[in-house]
Amino acid sequence: LVRQKLQSPSELDKARAARDGALAERDGARQQLDKLTRGVRTEDIDEATAKLASASADVALAERELADLTIIATRAGRLDSLPYNLGERVPVGGVLAILQANGAPYARVYVPETALAGYRVGDTIEVSVDGVSSPFNGRLRWISKESAFTPYYALNEQDRARLVYLAEIDLPDASELPSGLPLQAEPAHE
Structure with missing residues (x-):
């Protein structure tokens, strides 16, 4: 075409x-x-x-x-405080949350070096709390192996008497006590 x-x-x-x-x-x-x-x-x-x-x-x-990035509590409890707001930078080792743990409370006490030899884990300890008429019976669950202040090898005999060792006492019958109360602990009378 x-x-x-x-x-x-x-x-x-x-x-x-x-x-x-x-x-x-x-x-x-x-x-x-x-x-x-x-x-x-x-x-x-x-x-x-x-x-x-x-x-x-x-x-x-x-x-x-x-x-x-997930934080899991080691025990059940109630959230008491969140020191930081969303987006703030938290320093390494900083406290992210404060919990009030469920269950039996415990007491943190300092044992003087002069009395340390008389305490053993598992001993019954009598704990007196300000404002409570009768003392509580607790069980010594832990004593630190190191002093809370200066190391023992750097001290003379007089200075060693001022050392204290951190210890924790379980208080199974004191569940109604709030945290932070001052107390006094002594070995239970047999």
Whole structure:
């Protein structure tokens, strides 16, 4: 038709372009049919496996970060105070939350060096609290191995008498006492 001058050359170019596009679509459909009939290519499987491994690593990292940023109390209790507000920087070793623990309270006392030899873990201790008429019986659960102040090897005989050792006494019958009360502890009379 172009040779006979019944159609313009641009119409010939458009027809050729439409034919080439249709051939390309046919080839793409044939490849898609081959892919569906033969199954997925190994490259696609490898790519999907790599994406899965990457996503699994991201999940593991996020779970680890969450675990690092999660604070879990060592015992049941009631939240007493949060010293910091959201967004504030907390110094290393800073107190993040103050809990009032459920269960039996305990007393922290200092045992003088001169009386230390008379105390053993498990001993019954009589604890007198200001404002409470009768004393409580407690059990000595822990005594520090090191003095609360100057090390013993740097002191002479007179200075050693001023050393004190931190100790903790369980008070199972004193659950109604608030924390922070002053007290006095002595070995129970037998």
